[in-house]
Amino acid sequence: MSALRFTPVIQSLPASVPFVGPEIQERAKGRPYRARLGANENVFGPSPKAIRAMQDAAPEIWKYGDSASHDLKTALAAHLGVGVENLMIGAGIDGLLNSLARLLVEPGTPVVTSAGAYPTFNYHVNGYGGEIEAVPFREDHEDPLALLDRAHEVKAPLLYFCNPDNPMGSWHRADVVQGMIDTLTEQTVLCLDEAYLEFAPENTAPPIDVSRPNVIRMRTFSKAYGMAGARVGYAIGHADLIGAFNKVRNHFGMNRAAQAGALAALQDQDYLARTIANVAGARDRIAQIATENGLTPLPSATNFVTIDCGEGPEFAKAVVKALDDLDIFIRMPFVAPQNRCIRISAGRPEDLALLQTALPTALHNAREALT
């Protein structure tokens, strides 16, 4: 490969992967998972109307998707009370984070996030040569004041804040987030990742204000709308910042059926409400199972429950491994002290019945493995 003239940034990068997907793990194991509760997918699935819309769009897939995502954007604009010029549709929040990093990050650019927050954000920042400034969580919450301080200190053009948070499931109230927005210096763009917002209490998100030039909010059809495999996310922000995405995005990159599905999903708010209720029930059930096994579930405003296993990271890792051996896919935080925990996505009753049966064995096996 030596003769190939990769850019210096590319040469410096590891061939890293933010996450190993469950299909890869299944192939390595030689058998499928019985419960898929590791990627914060929405096991309750999309609205039947969204499924139908995607199926109806399949014969028309010979057409490129609308590069402006006009219909979806128009519906979202009405839903959110913003203009279409305040919305950018992308291939999931991942795709939008990639573009956002590209707009603001060049080699050596400092970018602030929380230590152990979403790895794919770091992956994109590093991918453009940026340098991650990681601020510790504070009592299992992202730490708004410390994040702001660090962004100010290193003059970061980009600050990532996820509310509700992944992987801890914790959240800040809207007034705290509004305080961040009000305190932000104008040279820092706040990327407010609200992927899990629909699962959170009412008072979690401050009002959308697209007059702020340096706040961009990311939302998705992957979580509450149950369409992770469709790859539809959206960014909300000032028209100037949103418009800049047009300089770098793949204009014809959106799957046509996915756009139709997202529109139908958005229009089925009754189904969304039922999903949210289902997820709330699943969270309670996971918490109950954890407690029954002597573990401590943390409060969650997401579609997963993070569970404090009460010991160090080695034990948490062993629990993840032991559940994996029982064909139950979960994940865990990867930075101390959060890595004392495991993270289990909301599942259907049948998924959680499998969890309930497996967890005592897994805990036993994890303890055995460590002795």
Added chain:
Amino acid sequence: MSALRFTPVIQSLPASVPFVGPEIQERAKGRPYRARLGANENVFGPSPKAIRAMQDAAPEIWKYGDSASHDLKTALAAHLGVGVENLMIGAGIDGLLNSLARLLVEPGTPVVTSAGAYPTFNYHVNGYGGEIEAVPFREDHEDPLALLDRAHEVKAPLLYFCNPDNPMGSWHRADVVQGMIDTLTEQTVLCLDEAYLEFAPENTAPPIDVSRPNVIRMRTFSKAYGMAGARVGYAIGHADLIGAFNKVRNHFGMNRAAQAGALAALQDQDYLARTIANVAGARDRIAQIATENGLTPLPSATNFVTIDCGEGPEFAKAVVKALDDLDIFIRMPFVAPQNRCIRISAGRPEDLALLQTALPTALHNAREALT
């Protein structure tokens, strides 16, 4: 926007769009096209088996797609006689060109292509600050020797060559392309865009040789397989170059249903053969319609026919406009001297019947408009 600290490259970029999509033009006109023959989409559509596979995948869209695209890659590897490590799946060739440019282009990097070749390639190169070195076409063909000379002269790390070519529909024989590969200096990566290859005569593509470290071939399910809206393309090359995509790609960026659809499409080679025959018939019909109207169709190895209108670019533009007024969507080359032509995608008999009826009127109206 002034306070936002976009990178210098981003600040230098226009808010440009490689193409305006037909939906945008339809909304501007206030009515739909009667024939959609401008974007080289495959109006004959995908295999019914691919449609069924996408429809069957819709209820499972709550799962992220397999980040390794294992099933599709394995099938493609067998089909092409290469290893899975020689294949990268991406969101269309557009998405793969974006990643390839990112791997090799930084501000000031010279990149060689043909003047008037695929604009989306230039868009991505410019998007990373690269400088396009454009080599003129030679008698409506891309000019292999001149491209190689220029790449050598400017020490380009990346050279783009599309065979068969878009927008002219012309092509070079396999031995000419093999000559390019053999002559290439090791410091230049040849990006061989073969989006239209399935429509070309047998002897158009040299054998795939993944031992070449600096040749990458791009193919797609958008054209012959009729799945432009699904966004599935693939790159074939040396494992080291292919592997480098893992440093920058969106690992979970592929639509799950699209992967299933592409696999089913690949497995229905009988349908592909019928599509190729349908397209060949449509090309003949377009050529006949052109000739009947005193225009000169150029030979084509693609799913479109480029037609020499026999006058300058103003007339060609007026013809495109006049057909647009009659609700027939076509496009045209945008660099002289190719911009004396219009470009019409292969359509079904009913699409071409509309073209046949409209073209005399359009030519008349175009001449009127210019007097």
